[in-house]
Amino acid sequence: MTLSEDILHFVWKYRLYDIRRLNTMSGKTLRILDTGIHNHDAGADFLAARAVIADVEWVGNVEIHIRASDWERHQHHKDKAYNNVIVHVVYEYDEAVYREDGTLVEALELKSLMPHHILPKYRELMSGMYWIPCERLIHLTPPFHLSQWLSRLLVERFEYKVSSIYALLAEQRGSWEDTCYIWMARCFGFKVNALAFEQLARSLPQLILAKYKRNPLAIEALFFGQAGMLENVDFEDDYPRELQREYSHLRRLHSLRPMDASMWKFMRTRPGNFPSIRIAQLAALCKRTVQLFSTIVEMKDPPALKALFDDLPINSYWEKRYRFDGTLSRHGSQLGGRSIDTLLINAVAGILFAYGKYIGKETYIYRAIALLENLKAEDNAVLKRFSTLGVQVQQAAESQALLQMKAFYCDKRKCLDCGVGLQLIKHNE
Incomplete structure (x- = not known):
């Protein structure tokens, strides 16, 4: 499976790499103060990040690529909008790259810093072999984290229904x-x-x-x-x-x-x-x-x-x-x-x-x-299947959350946005 930038975004966002004694590829010391705000629109991948490079604090953006050479392949070296990138995070560093103004972009290579279990776990989730991506792993999710994630999903499910109710209210x-x-x-x-x-x-x-x-x-x-x-x-x-x-x-x-x-x-x-x-x-x-x-x-x-x-x-x-x-x-x-x-x-x-x-x-x-x-969990094919995987719920609040997860995360393979996916990828079990 081809490596996706999505997993690198995930690793960067949750700091799933060895943060001790970081150095840029030019040999400068690097300390990450803030990974920045994940940007899903055009522009750099993370905005308003903060980093200390060679004892100087910088505030700016972070761009993430599989290879450092993707910087030029994507024409960033000709784009002034990328002049405020302070760190170029890459899986593999294959060449030095420069901003539009001619200055070197300091790079951090993740390949040797990432725990060995992360990519195999990610590839298994993305393989498309199972009813849900984490079918063989979901039972490993700590109960506390699963409960917290289901609570968040319940509110998300309500929000999903609210949009239809508000449209009707306007009519x-x-x-x-x-x-x-x-x-x-x-x-x-x-x-x-x-x-x-x-x-x-x-x-x-x-x-x-x-x-x-x-x-x-x-x-x-x-x-x-x-x-x-x-x-x-x-x-x-x-x-x-x-x-x-x-x-x-x-x-x-x-x-x-x-x-x-x-x-x-x-x-x-x-x-x-x-x-x-x-x-x-x-x-x-x-x-x-x-x-x-x-x-x-x-x-x-x-x-x-x-x-x-x-x-x-x-x-x-x-x-x-x-x-x-x-x-x-x-x-x-x-x-x-x-x-x-x-x-x-x-x-x-x-x-x-x-x-x-x-x-x-x-x-x-x-x-x-x-x-x-105060209502019992629903009884349908989706929830029965979750039960066979070790995820058993008692309340309708929990069953509604699971239905939300199946429809909007599992079916769309959005494991990197899922609380269960986060726990499974983070921990080597």
Whole structure:
């Protein structure tokens, strides 16, 4: 595998080399006071570094290359922007190089200073042979460091979700109630029907629902009608017929346009997750409260938030049906424990974190984190695989962090930016 400058950036940033009695390639003593700020944009690799060269302190930039000759190959000797480079850090020193102004660039060669285990560890991580790069090594990560990294990843995962919530908030002209309602609906669709549920909520404003908060049949008719599930069908059962009649009136009254029913996906979905059942559950939640955001913000402890989704006032029709006029089959129509946890993780905690950050109140951020710390870890294929590798988690806060790591670090092989990768490369075990 060809050596990458990324690993040299990593070695320099974390001082993973013998720092005793350093000398430049011209024979001058060298002491690094500050490695500088890692620059991911154009220009030198590290900015505002500080070094003492031959007893003189210098402040400037650091440029890193595999070979010293890369300096000229990259045309830095013709670029005035590189005249403020104080140290040229290279893996292999093959020639002296000069700035645009003709002065010698002092060089530090890392080849003989780096611990012998670093490059083999890095090459193994980058080999692409495993489910995650550190599959054979992750169990060696000290528990304390893993815990600290997962805590950081949890906040990062929240930040990732916040951007979508803020985009929705801007569309809704700053209305947190409307944003929460649409976000909640989207989460009710889980992965398969998320977009369809979002469109359903967008087509049915909360202001209309609020007018019928004391009329359960009207709310149910509005949801199923706007979902397009009451269109052009001669139902056999009385309940869907009632919904049709109610929706026909409400549709004219509020100038509503229903969705195309073909948007809903029933295939490859368990009956308990059929969109018809989920719509009934969402309608029941809105019957319980048409001001979801205010309700969520006012509830200060995790059990109360969880109770919001328990024992919903779902029409008894759905205790024997999965679809309108469907085969009779008695079953539970309430949200299951795992489904409630998923809604709390993705909808409730996300909204609390986003709101707290938006208004600058850490109280809501801490409540979002506390909520996930009070929920069991999720159960999916990714987390099961981590468990077989010796990484077992108990809380949803930890499982969310692992999902973030898998998607944004492991899958992209960003081991040098990962807290686990840092520990594994630093230590020879």
